[in-house]
Amino acid sequence: MPRWFRGRWSRERSLRAGELSEDDLCEMGDEVLLWRLGRSADPAAARLARALSERRLWKPVAERTRGHVLAEQQVTRSVDLLGALMADFHYDAPGRMAREDRLAGLLDLAPGDLLFHCPHHQMAMKLAEILVFWNGSLRPLKECSDDELVGAKLRSILDSHQRLWALSVYLNPERMERAGAVVEACEGQFTFEPARRERQARQFYRGVLERLTRERGMGVELAQAERAVRIEAALEQLLPEDEAQRSRETADAILERAFGPPSA
Numbered sequence: 001m002p003r004w005f006r007g008r009w010s011r012e013r014s015l016r017a018g019e020l021s022e023d024d025l026c027e028m029g030d031e032v033l034l035w036r037l038g039r040s041a042d043p044a045a046a047r048l049a050r051a052l053s054e055r056r057l058w059k060p061v062a063e064r065t066r067g068h069v070l071a072e073q074q075v076t077r078s079v080d081l082l083g084a085l086m087a088d089f090h091y092d093a094p095g096r097m098a099r100e101d102r103l104a105g106l107l108d109l110a111p112g113d114l115l116f117h118c119p120h121h122q123m124a125m126k127l128a129e130i131l132v133f134w135n136g137s138l139r140p141l142k143e144c145s146d147d148e149l150v151g152a153k154l155r156s157i158l159d160s161h162q163r164l165w166a167l168s169v170y171l172n173p174e175r176m177e178r179a180g181a182v183v184e185a186c187e188g189q190f191t192f193e194p195a196r197r198e199r200q201a202r203q204f205y206r207g208v209l210e211r212l213t214r215e216r217g218m219g220v221e222l223a224q225a226e227r228a229v230r231i232e233a234a235l236e237q238l239l240p241e242d243e244a245q246r247s248r249e250t251a252d253a254i255l256e257r258a259f260g261p262p263s264a
């Protein structure tokens with residue numbers, strides 16, 4: 001994971017908590033900023049800042065590339081997929097952090113263990129804006145395509161830069177045993193094709209409910225078939241909830257209604 005990314009995530013946490021302002025960031029050097037972040041009242045921000053100082057890198061476990069997005073766009077015409085991903089994971093930092101924390105709770109991870117990184121979809125395209133002298137005037141390089149040879153080469157360069165874009169998922173290296181579950185969770189977060197999204201959500205949340213009942217000792221006295229029926233009933237109560245409300249707390253409450261309080 002790039003060091004600047006984890007540092008940015010920690011800054012966003014502290015900015016949201018009101019511990020830092022944009023003016024503070026302009027005045028601080030890297031060492032002072034890390035020192036302040038490491039003493040944040042937000043445990044996740046402080047932990048990430050300390051990990052950055054100690055060179056402990058979060059590991060990439062999943063990604064959604066531009067190719068994946070364009071392929072899905074071919075069968076999903078009701079949504080601008082790239083625009084939707086940018087809105088959810090790039091422009092809306094508070095919403096992205098809330099999503100990270102909600103999924104972390106469902107996966108038995110701590111806040112900050114699971115991070116999303118969504119760069120701007122025009123990343124690495126500064127080359128296209130470079131001013132060059134062409135046909136007697138200055139113009140952006142991307143507009144110099146009227147020559148057959150130059151135009152073909154230019155399109156190749158710009159296309160290769162665009163293909164570098166990806167929405168990436170990073171996981172605390174100490175929690176890599178949850179990598180498979182993280183990948184499964186993200187399949188439902190990154191797709192907008194209705195049938196696939198519903199299928200992925202059903203698979204993921206069923207797995208969450210099954211794990212929680214095992215860990216909390218719920219329904220151990222029941223026959224396996226009866227236990228499965230109650231888990232499915234709990235799933236049918238959880239799925240209609242708004243996605244932002246499908247949290248660990250909501251899942252726990254639904255399971256307690258289905259099974260009663262957990263065993264001591």
